[in-house]
Amino acid sequence: MFIFSYWFSRLVAADPGRKRLKTASKATISVITAVVIMLIVLKAAGSSQITAAILSGVIGLMGILVVNDETTKAKKVTTGLVALSSAVSLGIGSFLSRYGQAENVFLVLLVFLSFYLQKFGIRYFSLSMVAFMSFYFASILHVTFSQLPWLLAGVIVGACCVFIYNFVIFKDRPANVLRSSMKSFHIQVNLVLDLIIELIQKRSIEPPQIKQYNRNIKKLAEYTRVASEELGNTDPHDIWPGVTAEQMRLYVFDTVMLLQTYSPAIRKLSELKAFNHFDIQQVLLKLVESIREAEVLNENPTHSLTDAAQHLQELRQKLSELEPQDKRYKDWLYLIRRIETISNHVIDEAYELQQAIVKQEKQPQKEAEEQEDKEDNDEEKGLKPSTKKSIQAVITAVATLIFGSFLSPSHQYWALLAGYLVLLGTETIGSTFVKAVQRSVGTLLGAAVGFVVASFVSPGILEVTLLFICVFMAFYFFPITYSFMSFWITMMLAFMYDMLLGGISESLLLARVLDTVVGVGIALAVLLLCFLKEQEIK
Numbered sequence: 001m002f003i004f005s006y007w008f009s010r011l012v013a014a015d016p017g018r019k020r021l022k023t024a025s026k027a028t029i030s031v032i033t034a035v036v037i038m039l040i041v042l043k044a045a046g047s048s049q050i051t052a053a054i055l056s057g058v059i060g061l062m063g064i065l066v067v068n069d070e071t072t073k074a075k076k077v078t079t080g081l082v083a084l085s086s087a088v089s090l091g092i093g094s095f096l097s098r099y100g101q102a103e104n105v106f107l108v109l110l111v112f113l114s115f116y117l118q119k120f121g122i123r124y125f126s127l128s129m130v131a132f133m134s135f136y137f138a139s140i141l142h143v144t145f146s147q148l149p150w151l152l153a154g155v156i157v158g159a160c161c162v163f164i165y166n167f168v169i170f171k172d173r174p175a176n177v178l179r180s181s182m183k184s185f186h187i188q189v190n191l192v193l194d195l196i197i198e199l200i201q202k203r204s205i206e207p208p209q210i211k212q213y214n215r216n217i218k219k220l221a222e223y224t225r226v227a228s229e230e231l232g233n234t235d236p237h238d239i240w241p242g243v244t245a246e247q248m249r250l251y252v253f254d255t256v257m258l259l260q261t262y263s264p265a266i267r268k269l270s271e272l273k274a275f276n277h278f279d280i281q282q283v284l285l286k287l288v289e290s291i292r293e294a295e296v297l298n299e300n301p302t303h304s305l306t307d308a309a310q311h312l313q314e315l316r317q318k319l320s321e322l323e324p325q326d327k328r329y330k331d332w333l334y335l336i337r338r339i340e341t342i343s344n345h346v347i348d349e350a351y352e353l354q355q356a357i358v359k360q361e362k363q364p365q366k367e368a369e370e371q372e373d374k375e376d377n378d379e380e381k382g383l384k385p386s387t388k389k390s391i392q393a394v395i396t397a398v399a400t401l402i403f404g405s406f407l408s409p410s411h412q413y414w415a416l417l418a419g420y421l422v423l424l425g426t427e428t429i430g431s432t433f434v435k436a437v438q439r440s441v442g443t444l445l446g447a448a449v450g451f452v453v454a455s456f457v458s459p460g461i462l463e464v465t466l467l468f469i470c471v472f473m474a475f476y477f478f479p480i481t482y483s484f485m486s487f488w489i490t491m492m493l494a495f496m497y498d499m500l501l502g503g504i505s506e507s508l509l510l511a512r513v514l515d516t517v518v519g520v521g522i523a524l525a526v527l528l529l530c531f532l533k534e535q536e537i538k
Helices: 002-012 016-045 050-066 072-096 101-120 122-140 148-169 174-202 207-233 245-271 278-293 306-321 333-359 385-407 413-423 429-456 461-477 482-501 506-537
Strands: none
Touching (some): 016 050, 016 174, 050 148, 072 148, 174 245, 174 278, 385 413, 385 506
């Protein structure tokens, strides 16, 4: 029964604020709508430019994923600029297609801009990213001027789908997201407290239990991050009158600190046989259970914090009865005191929140100002991080273009795309290495599975359905692990190649995997060499 309850709670809290589900759903529906509308238009016009429908789907997808401005008004402006950026990039791509290496030069320039312009704001990154992908699309399909009108129509259709789904059908509702995020946060907190209760009751801790506890603590960190981000977008006073964002942040932070303190303390108490002291064990159990049952953000709580406060007082009384000099207690009394101190702090914070909600006290909002990154405020010697990353990206782009032309001349940009994507969003060699491994593994598995599935499925409705399922799965699991996204994206590409090329071969998918490994390997090598050179200079 406990296992069923545990996994049911895990399922309910799996998507804090349901942000992953909303984003993946928007992206998938936007792609489907854009492609279907464009296919209908093309059929009505008697045109066979299926690439226009594919590009429309690409813009419908990119517009959902890369438009991340802080306000809705800014997002609307960026969405319009995304269409313009794509159109200009396609025009330049069709013009440069006749000039050989000029394409490569412009592609490298776009790589540089997409990294360098990030320091000016998220909008510039979004526009550069869309321009890069549009030019990449034009390059691999060798777009000509005769194809350009239909491709521009596809861009407009894709951008309109993005606008409709982002700002009409799936409008942002920050209050609902914050409420759902806090619900997921509390569910995860209670799952960890359930594990704490189990550890206290058993009096002994096995390695699997420690691993399970550590996994849940890491998951809690994800939910904490989501809740904290939403507190920056939404005033909690609109949902829970009387509660300020500062109060909520302190409560979330202190709750996490509570559970991080419990873990080593409970483990050490178990090792020192402290739970053989029956009174201590029972009082700790009551304390943790009462904290778990408290409904802090409920306007009409059925379980208040009064019980937790009473059990905390009992724990203090038990501590006062134990002699610190007694050899039986001195090795673990300080651990109980740590638990008592942090528990008292969290109960006080939670009580203030609960009372503010119940009484609906209107308190002045005190938003903590975001401290700007020290790297942006302080003058540094040498190049700024954004400049360093853009130079590394350019070196990677040039190297991957050279190697890619030897590995697979017909798909020379695959290695470039792999290296480009691995460098995006990574700041250290360690994070880049992890992302590189995840992408390589995901691409390898996705290519293998996609090849097998595509060989059994004939091009048609079923394969198209599987393609859109891959789109949804890729962007639903992207925040969890990059390897999952790479797996589903590669499967999607396998289905696309099967439909567009009338079948896929082992050599084609092998080239895809090889180019990916080479691309991420070059990106890692460039990052490592630049890092070592920087260390030598210092």
